[in-house]
Amino acid sequence: MLRAALACAAVLVCALLPAAASAAPRELLVAHADGRLTVERPGAARAASARGRVRFVEPNFRYRAAGVAPPSDELFSEQWPLADARVGVQSAWAVTRGGAVTVAVIDTGADLDHPDLRDNLWTNPREVPGNGADDDGNGFVDDVHGADVVNRDGDPSDDNGHGTHVAGIVAARGANRVGVTGVAQRARIMVVKALGADSTGTALTMAEAVRYAVANGARVINMSVSGPGRSLAFEEAVQAASDAGALLVAAAGNSGRDLDADPEYPASFTARHLLAVAATGRTGRLLGLSNRGEGTVDVAAPGQSVISTASDGDYEYRTGTSMAAPHVAGALVLLAAARPDLGAGELQDALLAGARRGPAGANASLDVAGAMRRVVSASRWRAAVRGGSVRGASKRAKRRR
Numbered sequence: 001m002l003r004a005a006l007a008c009a010a011v012l013v014c015a016l017l018p019a020a021a022s023a024a025p026r027e028l029l030v031a032h033a034d035g036r037l038t039v040e041r042p043g044a045a046r047a048a049s050a051r052g053r054v055r056f057v058e059p060n061f062r063y064r065a066a067g068v069a070p071p072s073d074e075l076f077s078e079q080w081p082l083a084d085a086r087v088g089v090q091s092a093w094a095v096t097r098g099g100a101v102t103v104a105v106i107d108t109g110a111d112l113d114h115p116d117l118r119d120n121l122w123t124n125p126r127e128v129p130g131n132g133a134d135d136d137g138n139g140f141v142d143d144v145h146g147a148d149v150v151n152r153d154g155d156p157s158d159d160n161g162h163g164t165h166v167a168g169i170v171a172a173r174g175a176n177r178v179g180v181t182g183v184a185q186r187a188r189i190m191v192v193k194a195l196g197a198d199s200t201g202t203a204l205t206m207a208e209a210v211r212y213a214v215a216n217g218a219r220v221i222n223m224s225v226s227g228p229g230r231s232l233a234f235e236e237a238v239q240a241a242s243d244a245g246a247l248l249v250a251a252a253g254n255s256g257r258d259l260d261a262d263p264e265y266p267a268s269f270t271a272r273h274l275l276a277v278a279a280t281g282r283t284g285r286l287l288g289l290s291n292r293g294e295g296t297v298d299v300a301a302p303g304q305s306v307i308s309t310a311s312d313g314d315y316e317y318r319t320g321t322s323m324a325a326p327h328v329a330g331a332l333v334l335l336a337a338a339r340p341d342l343g344a345g346e347l348q349d350a351l352l353a354g355a356r357r358g359p360a361g362a363n364a365s366l367d368v369a370g371a372m373r374r375v376v377s378a379s380r381w382r383a384a385v386r387g388g389s390v391r392g393a394s395k396r397a398k399r400r401r
């Protein structure tokens with residue numbers, strides 16, 4: 001049954017709620033000289049530092065999923081962000097609807113059995129399913145479709161719902177006669193669980209999740225999370241991913257603040273191939289809850305009352321920058337599928353150059369068709385549109401009862 005109302009009574013804000021400052025943090029993140037990251041109590045961290053071979057010690061900052069679940073009276077019956085007038089997705093589908101591009105969704109996990117996700121899941125080619133062994137030696141047993149870095153196992157199943165929703169926006173299976181379609185109707189979704197059932201994670205889980213995604217070949221990485229703590233460990237992982245040629249997309253966060261003056265992370269990290277995404281509503285204006293900042297936010301995308309996949313094979317509506325970011329991630333998947341020969345910088349530049357004028361507080365608004373025209377030849381674009389392959393691309397969202 002389509003959820004007409006979610007578990008919260010009013011509006012559930014899934015942005016990080018800053019904890020009260022503490023003079024003595026209960027746990028510290030220790031970065032060792034050999035590359036290991038460990039979480040220690042202050043006394044143990046001091047002892048490790050005294051022994052040497054410790055690069056730095058910092059609080060194990062917490063991050064929360066940057067989405068909002070709207071009340072029932074805000075439900076709509078269609079996937080309004082996929083209308084061509086919004087972000088040009090249907091025109092871009094004339095060229096490609098995705099392909100073998102691997103996109104990592106770092107979040108609360110995903111419903112691996114969902115009928116709109118299961119056929120688009122990434123499969124680890126170095127892991128033998130169900131044999132109870134760590135075949136690829138990466139520390140995760142049977143990590144067939146991704147990993148759970150929170151519980152240190154190979155089952156990234158979703159126990160919250162946020163990650164399932166985000167994954168569907170990126171790449172729910174299209175043209176399969178059920179449910180919804182993602183921006184990229186075909187892709188390989190690598191599910192990396194870095195947030196727990198309460199939709200929060202730490203600098204350690206986020207850093208390890210990014211490392212896992214890069215090590216396993218993710219071309220695009222979506223991080224619909226946000227928090228005020230600037231972790232060097234997390235930032236180093238993001239920078240390393242960018243240096244390796246991955247495209248990273250981060251939700252701007254839902255505090256309604258100016259990130260230029262009051263940063264949140266990972267959106268405010270400065271890696272070359274990191275895109276910070278704000279959320280717009282049906283009018284094209286930034287949502288009041290969305291963070292902004294023309295010096296930080298790269299692009300805005302739809303984030304209000306977005307229908308997508310939900311736990312237990314269901315569908316639901318959510319609002320927030322968590323929903324905006326995967327629209328951009330899906331767009332990058334389409335661009336990479338259309339031009340697999342292009343590098344991260346070329347794809348990122350095409351997405352930004354093809355964007356529309358942005359609302360106040362953001363540099364640009366997502367235009368997938370405009371970006372696609374930047375990466376394919378004029379003759380290929382004309383042939384695709386003339387061929388009419390875009391017909392039937394827009395799918396009405398079905399209500400399940």
